[in-house]
Amino acid sequence: MVETSQRSTDPPLETAAATPKSARRKSYLASTVGVKTLMAITGLLFFLFLVFHLIGNLLLFVGPSTLNGYSHWLIVNPFLVPAEIGLLAIFAIHVFEAVVNYLRNRAARPTPYYQPVRRIFGRGWAGKPSRKSFASTSMILSGLITLVFVVVHIIQFKYGPNYPVTSPSDGTPGVRDIYRLVTHQFSSTWIMLFYVFCLTVIGIHLWHGLTSALNSLGVDSPRYTPALLKTGRVIAVIMAAAFLSLPLWVYFVWS
Amino acid sequence: MVLQTGVLAPERPVEQDIYRVADNDWRPQPPLKGPLADQWDHRKDEYKLVAPNNRRKHTVIVVGTGLAGASVAASLGELGYNVLSFCIQDSPRRAHSIAAQGGINAAKNYPNDGDSVWRLFYDTIKGGDYRSRESNTYRLAQLSVNIIDQAVAQGVPFEREYGGLLANRSFGGAQVSRTFYARGQTGQQLLLGAYQSLMRQVDAGTVTTFPRREMLDLITIDGRARGIVVRHLITGAIERYAADVVVLATGGYGNVFYLSTNAVNSNASAAWRAHKRGAFFANPAYTQIHPTCIPVTGDHQSKLTLMSESLRNNGRIWVPKKAGDRRPPNQIPVEDRDYYLERKYPSFGNLVPRDVASRNAKQVCDEGRGVGESGLAVYLDFHDAIERRGKEYIRSEYGNLFEMYERITGEDAYETPMRIYPAIHYTMGGLWVDYDLQSTIPGLFVLGEANFSDHGANRLGASALMQALADGYFVAPYSIANYIASAAPEPISTAHEAFSESVYEVQARINALLSVNGHRTPRDFHRQLGHLLWDEVGMSRNDAGLRHALACIPQLREEFWKDVMVPGTPDNKNYNLEYAGRVADYLEFAELMAIDALHRTESCGCHFREESQTPDGEALRIDDEFSYVAAWKFAGVGAQPLLYKEPLEFAFVHPSQRSYK
Amino acid sequence: MRLTLLIWRQQGPDVPGKMVEYEVNDISPDMSFLEMLDVLNEQLILSGSDPIAFDSDCREGICGMCGLVINGRPHGPNRFTATCQLHMRFFNDGDTITIEPWRARAFPIIKDLTVDRSAFDRIMAAGGYVSSNVGAAPEANSILVPRQAADSAMDSAACIGCGACVATCKNASAVLFVGAKLTHLADLPQGDPERARRAVRMVAQMDAEGFGSCSNEGECQAVCPKGIDLLNIATLRREFNRGVKMGAK
Ligand SMILES: Cc1cc2nc3c(=O)[nH]c(=O)nc-3n(C[C@H](O)[C@H](O)[C@H](O)COP(=O)(O)OP(=O)(O)OC[C@H]3O[C@@H](n4cnc5c(N)ncnc54)[C@H](O)[C@@H]3O)c2cc1C
């Protein structure tokens, strides 16, 4: 019944610590740390674009001429194309790494637990001081929704109908009337609802993403982290609320 | 505790039936030269060396990865030997040494309070009640200093003073502060230091680790240790490994008592099987009992948890005056309480040494005055200390201990007195070794708690870690080289018939365990053996009790082989099978322990024979008769072992009697 | 107490496993969780069935050998408590308790509730040490270590290598374990010379073992029996980035 194995001592046959040295990864960007650094940097850069984009979009509240003037300035700006290419690259890297990272992480935990701890909202599944949240568990989902959103959004706006400005009160006649485009789009119930949904999702992405990015870059300290965590969430809420104000205002107030 | 089978002890056997005494004068030590302080240097100078380019050709098996095993394996690896390191746990880092809390002694004299190598040596040999060798103990004190240097260099985060220097504290009633510590996790940190060095050697290719292996036999060829047979605890495969030297660092045998503070995988098997192959076993009766453990709550209990002795600095120990007084502690008025340590030892009170405190606790419980559900506990009351110094003070001193106590018992010790009881904690006995840490089998070296060498009949607090590391880092690497250089072992194949025979025996034993198919679990037998030993070979021993034990153990053993139940198969992870094998060994080993306790009719250190006490009821040594190491030679299971006496001579210190009145 | 236990049974690494229901009676609230399983195992042995395989050794929360996922939480419901230190008084009569092994690709299941954590050893072998040969150590007090540094090193060094952090992390990431070792040794002057190499090699080995990356969820800290702080993870990243920058291999 008992198996006998004949073992000599040389060469070593088996060891818990036979280090598969060849398997050790060499490239920084392929490492689990490198991937997250890249995601954090691209995520934060894209966040900066969002801030910029938000401020621009908020000119909607000032009036058509200001918004159109601003967007015209953007469109004719010689740096626009390089900036767009940069933005696209950032976005593409973020998305690509997100997917790679997600797949790798899923492979690291192939079998789920029979009994997951169920707590969808509220702080942390495992209790204090966990930071796990609905947002943190659904990053890939919120990310993918954002991806769909961005594609739809760009088709809708950047490559959308090119209304020219007709009345001088709306800006320089002849330039693109973004004000009209935006108000027109958001007047549709479906589009409004789509935006409300997606912008909320983006807020959720940022809820976890902002401080997470700092952590991924190695920023963490007992002194500042609690404040950083709060700030990150506050900013996420502000961002989402500010973005949301646009479709909601157009739909409910403007029209 | 009466045997459950209800068989009465047979007629008392007479002495000759129990053991035999070897008649030759046994002087097994290498001759040591010069004054104590120079002996180790002299000895090292005599040692032969192995050339660096030859070391790789020599294989050393190290069984055990505790402080002793990990440190010797790492050191030999650094020197370039081919080292094979075995342990039961899934990682070398989990060896039992990890659990040591209090600290490690070293004669650094950093606090400038008058410590020295001599003083540490003197305290150790006196603490051991003059039952250890001067030469070994002195070397231990000498090497203690280097251990701290080594550990610090490895990154062991010892406690520091604000100035960045190492901090020390006084431990276990020592008059100097010579204990180094890393919070309450000194053993863990020292072991991680040794483990990390070991893993470094694994990466360097000199050490190969074999976790989840249990050594089941020692291979001797031409009278020398040449290999081991192990069971792979996952696949069940019986594997053979050959080597030039075998090192056992397999820890103590405290678990023979079933309940102890040892880890559940600690065992006597490796040492016992080596003993059966010819290694002498020394002083098996010397077992240490720690007074402040959390008491047993029921039969389900699997191990005991130690609480720091420092609790006795502020707690008062008492039991009710009347036997059977079941009132809750807070309702027992002071006049009905017996603060028995304060009463009997007015000058030391609650701070009497470990063995005295333990014995007295047992005594009051035997009188039926024990407290708690089981009646096997005494109160350690902080009420007065809280009243005197405030709850906050107590919390700052003992907060974590009170928490641990509450976690285990569900009681708040600030409100109600703690219940404590003594527990088996350490075993001073072990395989006999000479000054070079070599056993009576050439090529078999024994290190750490597994050997008997340095603590005599009682070990001082914080000196087990010191001994395990001194053995592993600083003694064995030299003496093993000397053995290899002088004995020049020839390469051997695991196909040698000695291996085949052993594998056959090991398998036969496994199959035997699996095929009994009886009605009782190994745990059940172990528990019964433990109760018996605790009662008769525990804190306080007497002739009748020991003979009773000696009558019961063989019966229990017989019953085990008739009625044990081990389900499952041998070819996968089968903890119960491993465990049954260990219990079978305990059932053999326990007999030797009781014989040793019976033959030593003096009291010394932790070995208290009721027949040998001072008028005040303290341990009475009989130096004329018993100033020797009792080294036992195996003669067969149940057969009379042969006693060899290694005389202990004290050329540098003078044995004195202790008193705590 | 009377309890219903739902326990993961799996004969071997490559055999599919399943949850099996058991009943235990007469469980005393004074028992530890593992003693409760001991009782169940005694019953199973006497009925001639294969007892449930689980690991434990010290049974006082320091060796890191034990580890069960109890009701979905590694080491059970209490903070700073390893499985072996959990007592039955934290459960109620009539409870149903689910017991599962650690689950991670890098920790293959050996049998029932036992997993293979040797990946941790290999990570340690890759660099989790200070290279100081025996005999070469300088006098211990010759290098001053600020008390604060020693304290914070000790905070990280307290890790018992149990793997609960991996078990709980949705990515089965080992960064808390590895970060704790990197922090411990980086905090001390003795560990400083090898910092760069150590970080690069340990992280590389961690990745090679198939652990995931860290999404900064912090579940690991919450279940860690020693409360190892997330700061250790940030340190891991800094140490790794620094090591890569310095060109360590
Ligand atoms: C709770 C507690 C607290 C303590 N506190 C202190 C303290 O503060 N100071 C102090 O100085 N001492 C203390 N001690 C004592 C000290 O911890 C031990 O004596 C010491 O650690 C023993 O080390 P070791 O290397 O000899 O053996 P261990 O650490 O016991 O290691 C034994 C090794 O052998 C292996 N092994 C055993 N049998 C086999 C086999 N058959 N096959 C393969 N491998 C095997 C095991 O896997 C393990 O790796 C304490 C002990 C306890 C129980």
Ligand code: HEM
């Ligand atoms: C509005 C655009 C986006 C912004 C501002 C943004 C920002 C961020 C930030 C700051 C992080 C934290 C990075 C870290 O933890 O280190 C993050 C994480 C993540 N992002 Fe995005 N992101 C955006 C779009 C997307 C898209 C389109 C995807 C598509 C898949 C995505 C997927 C993820 C995922 C999966 C994570 C979690 C990574 C992890 O598990 O740690 N994100 N994002």
Ligand code: HEM
């Ligand atoms: C209510 C909110 C928003 C409004 C009103 C809005 C409006 C616009 C408009 C008008 C354009 C076209 C600009 C042009 O071509 O000149 C645009 C472009 C774009 N928007 Fe938005 N946007 C909103 C939210 C978002 C969000 C949340 C994201 C990101 C997740 C986003 C990402 C982009 C991108 C990537 C472009 C293309 C930029 C370029 O190529 O120049 N927008 N947006």
Ligand code: SF4
């Ligand atoms: S970090 Fe905590 S949970 Fe992870 S292995 Fe160490 S002790 Fe266990």
Ligand code: F3S
């Ligand atoms: S739970 Fe996992 S995601 Fe990071 S913070 Fe802990 S490793």
Ligand code: FES
């Ligand atoms: S058994 Fe050692 S930590 Fe639980």
